[in-house]
Amino acid sequence: MSHVEENCIFCKIIRGEIPSAKVFENEHVLAFLDISQVTKGHTLVIPKLHKKDLFELTPEVASNLFEVVPKIANAIKEEYNPVGLNLLNNNGEKAGQSVFHFHMHLIPRYGQGDGFG
Numbered sequence: 748m749s750h751v752e753e754n755c756i757f758c759k760i761i762r763g764e765i766p767s768a769k770v771f772e773n774e775h776v777l778a779f780l781d782i783s784q785v786t787k788g789h790t791l792v793i794p795k796l797h798k799k800d801l802f803e804l805t806p807e808v809a810s811n812l813f814e815v816v817p818k819i820a821n822a823i824k825e826e827y828n829p830v831g832l833n834l835l836n837n838n839g840e841k842a843g844q845s846v847f848h849f850h851m852h853l854i855p856r857y858g859q860g861d862g863f864g
């Protein structure tokens with residue numbers, strides 16, 4: 748099934764079965780704090796439809812998702828006042844993907860010694 752995956756951690760977060768610290772939500776997209784923050788404010792942005800990775804995204808899902816990324820990035824900027832921000836996405840185990848529901852990492856940066864990179 749492409750819309751809902753019973754055992755997917757992120758689908759469980761979307762369904763409210765696992766709690767999350769929400770950063771943004773609309774009809775198509777959810778953004779929430781990563782449980783293991785590489786820097787303060789590390790946020791994940793996911794489509795509400797279960798898509799495994801970049802290769803499975805339709806143009807419509809990709810468009811709905813990316814449309815709100817600047818808004819989320821600006822909300823993070825206001826809240827945490829970083830000096831920069833990395834937008835990252837891993838596809839496939841060998842590329843570092845550990846949750847197989849497409850997600851983008853928004854990682855606020857605070858300069859030298861912020862613990863990332």
Ligand code: 5GP
Pocket residue numbers: 756765767768779780781782783784791836837843844845846847
């Ligand atoms: P990946 O390695 O697949 O690019 O990133 C998966 C991310 O999901 C990791 O940074 C990990 O900390 C995060 N993560 C895994 N399980 C949970 C969870 O239950 N809740 C939240 N908020 N983040 C999670």
Ligand code: ZN
Pocket residue numbers: 751752755756757758759796797798847848
């Ligand atoms: Zn899922």
